[in-house]
Amino acid sequence: MNIETPKQTIELKSTDNSKKDSKLKHEDSYLPPSRTSSGESGFRSHRDDDFLESINPRGPLNIRRQVPRGSNQNMASSGRDVCTLCYDDDGSFTEALTWCTKCEVLLCTGCEKHHTKSRTSKDHKTMSTKDYRKLPKFMLEISSQCRDHRKKFELYCSFHDCPCCVTCITDTHKKCQDLKPLSDILKQVKSSASVQLCEKDLKNVKENLEEIIKKLLSRIDTNKNQKTKAAEQIRSMRKSIDDFLNKLEQEIIGDLESKHAQLRSKMNFLLQQVTQQANEINQLQNEFSKMTQSATELQMFIGLREIETTTSKVAKYIDELKRGDIFEGKNLEVRISSALQSILQDVKSFGDININTSQSTLRIKPGRKNEAQNLVPTVPRIEKIKPSMLRTLRIPEDMKYMGLNVCRVLPDGNYLTLNHKSCTSHVLLLFGNDGFFEKKVITFTEYIHDACFVKSNTVAVTLGSENHGRQFWWI
Numbered sequence: 329m330n331i332e333t334p335k336q337t338i339e340l341k342s343t344d345n346s347k348k349d350s351k352l353k354h355e356d357s358y359l360p361p362s363r364t365s366s367g368e369s370g371f372r373s374h375r376d377d378d379f380l381e382s383i384n385p386r387g388p389l390n391i392r393r394q395v396p397r398g399s400n401q402n403m404a405s406s407g408r409d410v411c412t413l414c415y416d417d418d419g420s421f422t423e424a425l426t427w428c429t430k431c432e433v434l435l436c437t438g439c440e441k442h443h444t445k446s447r448t449s450k451d452h453k454t455m456s457t458k459d460y461r462k463l464p465k466f467m468l469e470i471s472s473q474c475r476d477h478r479k480k481f482e483l484y485c486s487f488h489d490c491p492c493c494v495t496c497i498t499d500t501h502k503k504c505q506d507l508k509p510l511s512d513i514l515k516q517v518k519s520s521a522s523v524q525l526c527e528k529d530l531k532n533v534k535e536n537l538e539e540i541i542k543k544l545l546s547r548i549d550t551n552k553n554q555k556t557k558a559a560e561q562i563r564s565m566r567k568s569i570d571d572f573l574n575k576l577e578q579e580i581i582g583d584l585e586s587k588h589a590q591l592r593s594k595m596n597f598l599l600q601q602v603t604q605q606a607n608e609i610n611q612l613q614n615e616f617s618k619m620t621q622s623a624t625e626l627q628m629f630i631g632l633r634e635i636e637t638t639t640s641k642v643a644k645y646i647d648e649l650k651r652g653d654i655f656e657g658k659n660l661e662v663r664i665s666s667a668l669q670s671i672l673q674d675v676k677s678f679g680d681i682n683i684n685t686s687q688s689t690l691r692i693k694p695g696r697k698n699e700a701q702n703l704v705p706t707v708p709r710i711e712k713i714k715p716s717m718l719r720t721l722r723i724p725e726d727m728k729y730m731g732l733n734v735c736r737v738l739p740d741g742n743y744l745t746l747n748h749k750s751c752t753s754h755v756l757l758l759f760g761n762d763g764f765f766e767k768k769v770i771t772f773t774e775y776i777h778d779a780c781f782v783k784s785n786t787v788a789v790t791l792g793s794e795n796h797g798r799q800f801w802w803i
Contacts, residue, residue, distance in 0.1 A: 410423070411424040411435055412434045413435065414438075425457055426457065427456075427460040428443065428449070428454050429453045430449070477495040477496065485506060486507075487506045492507075540690065584660065584662065591658050594658075615635075619631045719761075724765050727747065727755070732746075734778055736787075741761030742759060742761055743758070744756065744759075746776055746779045755768060756770050756772070756779065756787075775791070778790050
């Protein structure tokens with residue numbers, strides 16, 4: 329039977345709330361408000377409990393220490409840490425050199441001497457303010473005192489996965505039974521497997537992020553190269569189209585020049601012939617005028633015959649031109665290819681730019697799927713146990729009406745069941761790891777209490793008879 333147990337995660341997040349707690353008094357807490365040399369005082373604000381409950385359904389973890397505002401609020405304006413006790417005593421700004429992790433106060437040299445000699449604080453651990461400032465910001469905000477009751481955490485609730493003070497027990501943990509001393513829990517924290525797991529998780533997450541960043545940068549470069557290549561393809565296609573159109577243009581211009589030259593040659597030749605005939609007629613016309621004025625009758629008679637002959641010849645030439653196609657209009661015109669004209673109508677774009685998705689080759693190290701390692705090993709309570717179906721056993725038809733007394737899962741994954749036919753008849757059955765029936769091991773003619781695996785292929789059964797006691801059977 330597969331048993332799933334829920335796991336809880338303690339999230340330590342910085343909180344923020346614009347409201348100050350004006351009722352907080354130094355006398356009620358181990359945590360007096362720290363001051364700065366400028367005389368300012370205050371506490372770090374927190375988010376509302378409703379928000380904290382939204383990130384932790386079992387209630388907010390009241391382990392945040394209220395600290396002065398700002399990232400270095402315990403430091404004076406000159407950059408020095410101010411002794412908390414001295415300022416609370418006489419308002420002086422004595423430089424603090426140590427930090428008490430138990431009292432959670434900054435101490436100057438004098439106060440530290442009294443602190444180490446005091447019976448109640450001589451065993452407290454201290455650290456230099458320099459080392460204290462090296463701690464992560466979220467750790468500086470963690471307090472050893474309950475934020476709600478201003479009392480020291482002494483117990484740990486395994487059900488809620490949170491520390492609690494003595495007042496919390498009667499306030500919010502009345503029904504909780506898994507309460508343990510916090511000191512016992514903290515002894516094993518640094519040596520627990522959670523430290524190594526957390527370190528491994530951080531390393532894996534860091535490497536995954538670095539790999540993702542590397543992949544994204546590579547993808548950016550790839551997209552940039554793809555853009556450059558696409559632009560080159562567009563310009564190349566444009567050049568190919570331009571070159572092709574230029575070639576077609578040159579061809580049609582050449583054809584135009586050729587046909588125009590043919591027309592011009594014919595027209596010039598005809599013009600030359602007609603001009604020659606016109607010149608002859610002009611000459612005859614001049615000679616006719618002189619002839620009528622000075623020629624004799626005989627000369628006039630013969631001259632008229634020659635002029636008539638020449639005139640008739642030219643008139644015949646004109647009739648021949650008229651009968652031909654020489655007077656029909658010879659016009660040059662161009663008809664643009666319909667396929668070429670369709671470009672302006674049918675071609676709506678130069679092409680399409682698409683973003684295609686390809687399968688990722690990024691290798692990410694698997695994490696623990698948000699399952700936080702529980703620092704405190706706990707035994708799940710009955711209400712937290714959620715059984716699930718592991719295997720269905722296929723019982724033969726002739727054995728379906730037997731009662732099932734015992735079911736054992738063997739180390740090899742097979743199943744052993746003890747079924748009873750009647751009060752004095754029991755059968756030991758063997759099923760494969762796939763749930764199908766394999767064989768009947770043995771039939772007992774007396775009452776059988778239980779069966780268990782011993783080793784290899786040996787099981788033991790307990791008999792109801794006082795004379796037999798236990799018996800071992802090979803399976």
